Each structure stands twice: as structure tokens, then as C-alpha cells.
Amino acid sequence: MPELPEVETIARGVxxxxxxxxxLQAWFSRVPQTFKTPRQRQAKGLSGCTILSVHRAGKHIVxxxxxxxxxxxxxxxxxxxxxxxxxxxxIVHLGMTxxxxxxxxxxxxxxxxxxxxxxESGRELRFVDPRRFGRLEFRDLRRSAGFGAPGSxxxxxxxxxxxxxxxxxxxxxxxxxxNQELLAGVGNIYADESxxxxxxxxxxxxxxxxxxxxxxxxxxLHQVLTTAIQLGGSSVSDYVGxxxxxxxxxxxxxxxxxxxxxxxxxxxxxRRVVEAGxxxxxxxxxxx
DNA sequence: CATTTCACCTGGTGGC
DNA sequence: TGCCACCAGGTGAAAT
Numbered sequence: 001m002p003e004l005p006e007v008e009t010i011a012r013g014v015x016x017x018x019x020x021x022x023x024l025q026a027w028f029s030r031v032p033q034t035f036k037t038p039r040q041r042q043a044k045g046l047s048g049c050t051i052l053s054v055h056r057a058g059k060h061i062v063x064x065x066x067x068x069x070x071x072x073x074x075x076x077x078x079x080x081x082x083x084x085x086x087x088x089x090x091i092v093h094l095g096m097t098x099x100x101x102x103x104x105x106x107x108x109x110x111x112x113x114x115x116x117x118x119x120e121s122g123r124e125l126r127f128v129d130p131r132r133f134g135r136l137e138f139r140d141l142r143r144s145a146g147f148g149a150p151g152s153x154x155x156x157x158x159x160x161x162x163x164x165x166x167x168x169x170x171x172x173x174x175x176x177x178x179n180q181e182l183l184a185g186v187g188n189i190y191a192d193e194s195x196x197x198x199x200x201x202x203x204x205x206x207x208x209x210x211x212x213x214x215x216x217x218x219x220x221l222h223q224v225l226t227t228a229i230q231l232g233g234s235s236v237s238d239y240v241g242x243x244x245x246x247x248x249x250x251x252x253x254x255x256x257x258x259x260x261x262x263x264x265x266x267x268x269x270x271r272r273v274v275e276a277g278x279x280x281x282x283x284x285x286x287x288x
Numbered sequence: 289c290a291t292t293t294c295a296c297c298t299g300g301t302g303g304c
Numbered sequence: 305t306g307c308c309a310c311c312a313g314g315t316g317a318a319a320t
């Protein structure tokens with residue numbers, strides 16, 4: 001599911017439901033590649049912790065955790081604590097098919113469930129991931145630094161910094177947008193949609209895109225991502241939110257998965273090519 | 289070093 | 305209905 005707008009939607013939904021709750025116990029599957037931190041260490045680190053807050057960084061969902069001893073006090077004495085006092089973090093990357101669900105402990109456990117966190121409130125947080133591209137990581141902030149996505153956040157980056165990302169790069173502008181070390185959070189849908197809005201062909205070399213075009217791209221990204229967040233992201237097959245609610249931005253797609261259909265602006269059939277190993281969609285007349 | 293390709297997985301879809 | 309090829313919102317390791 002998950003690009004920036006979907007991850008933002010999920011992080012907000014999970015935050016609303018579990019902020020201030022306490023993790024009583026943690027269960028993990030035995031699929032080893034799911035765990036960037038060994039599963040036993042995650043289980044030990046998580047149990048007893050208070051969830052101070054949940055937020056997005058790039059395509060990652062970050063749980064800020066308070067120490068086990070501080071315990072349930074946080075839940076009743078509002079306002080809920082902020083991230084400042086966090087002692088550890090639980091970091092979830094959804095990969096292609098990962099989902100975070102808040103359910104009752106009794107509800108049937110879906111196939112490919114890799115994590116179950118039993119919460120003091122009586123709810124359960126679950127991580128389900130059929131394709132196993134998702135990753136779970138635990139960080140003890142007393143021992144290591146806090147998590148920060150490597151690339152810049154596309155919603156807050158300024159004009160100069162944005163242009164500098166592409167300077168001297170000979171890869172395609174599409175590949176550059178997908179590179180998480182440059183921009184954190186842009187994936188295949190929003191790369192294609194923002195390039196359409198900016199009128200730029202996905203296969204152009206990044207260093208050949210003019211400064212004015214790059215600025216159009218920055219603004220297009222901002223606009224597309226902001227609108228998508230407002231609509232709860234894109235639900236392409238099945239989806240999303242902590243209760244399984246769907247997003248609606250797929251109705252706004254201009255090019256993504258519209259191969260052969262008429263361009264919304266000029267009626268020319270949308271073209272599909274493979275670029276950077278990904279299906280890439282554009283209008284041959286509107287994009288240059 | 290920068291850039292490109294491919295393996296990693298399961299599941300859904302559409303053609304025959 | 306079954307079988308098969310192809311496609312999928314991501315990424316990091318290997319190859320070029």
C-alpha cells in the first residue's frame with residue numbers, strides 16, 4: 001500500500017487509537033527477514049512500554065515509547081505525553097503489502113500475521129504482511145540515535161534544496177524521485193502523478209530538467225501529496241487504515257494505471273513504459 | 289563511485 | 305475449472 005500519503009494516513013489512525021496505551025505483551029512470527037532487530041529483543045524491549053505517540057518519517061511509521069516503569073499513569077492523566085521523553089522506538093516499514101490493524105484480541109488472526117501487541121486497553125495491534133517485504137525494527141535510544149529517514153521530506157523541502165538534489169545526476173527524473181536517500185516517501189504512484197502535473201517526461205535525465213521545471217515538480221509533489229492525504233491515500237487493490245477504511249485518491253489519478261485510457265487534459269491515450277524497473281505512466285502530449 | 293537490474297514473496301487477474 | 309504468465313504501492317544486494 002504504502003507511499004507517503006498512505007503511511008501518513010495509517011500513522012495518524014494508529015496514533016489516535018493507541019496513543020497513551022501500554023504494551024502488555026508482544027508476540028512475533030518466525031519469519032526471520034521481517035525483523036531488522038531480532039524478534040526476541042523486540043519482544044523484550046516492547047513489553048511494558050507506554051506508547052507516547054505514533055508518527056511518519058518517510059515511508060516508516062515510528063512509535064515513540066516510554067519506559068516500562070512509568071506505566072499506565074499516562075493514559076488517565078491527559079494531555080498525552082509528547083515525543084520528548086521517548087526512551088525507545090518501534091519502527092514499522094510496510095513494504096508492499098504490510099498492514100497495521102487495531103483489533104480486539106479475539107478477532108480471527110489473518111494469514112501472514114507477523115506481530116501482535118496486546119494493549120492494556122484491551123485492544124490488540126497487529127502487523128500483517130503477505131509478501132514479507134515489510135520490516136520491523138526496535139531502537140533503544142539510550143544506546144543508539146533516533147530514527148530519521150535519510151532523504152528530505154517532500155512536504156517541507158525548499159526550492160534551493162530541492163533543485164540541489166538533482167544536480168549532476170544522470171539517472172532519470174523518475175528514478176531520482178523514487179530514491180529514498182534523496183526524497184523520503186515518494187513511491188511509484190506519486191512519482192508518476194507529480195511528473196504528469198509538472199508536465200515532465202519520466203525518462204528525462206535528472207540533470208537535464210531545467211530549474212523552472214524542477215520548481216513546478218516540487219509544487220506538484222506538494223499539491224498531489226497534500227490532496228492524497230486529505231483523501232486518505234490511494235486504495236488500489238485492498239487497503240489501509242487501522243480499521244480497514246479505504247482511501248479515495250485513486251479516483252483522482254491522472255496517469256497511474258490508466259494505460260490506454262484518454263488523458264484527462266487532452267484525450268491522448270496514456271502510455272506505459274518500464275523505467276527504473278517500475279511500470280511508468282505518462283501522457284506523451286502533455287509531458288515533455 | 290553512480291547507475292541499473294534483479295531477487296525477494298504472495299496473491300489477484302485475465303487469457304486460453 | 306485449471307493452468308500459466310504477468311502484474312503489483314518497495315528496497316537492498318549484486319552486477320555493470
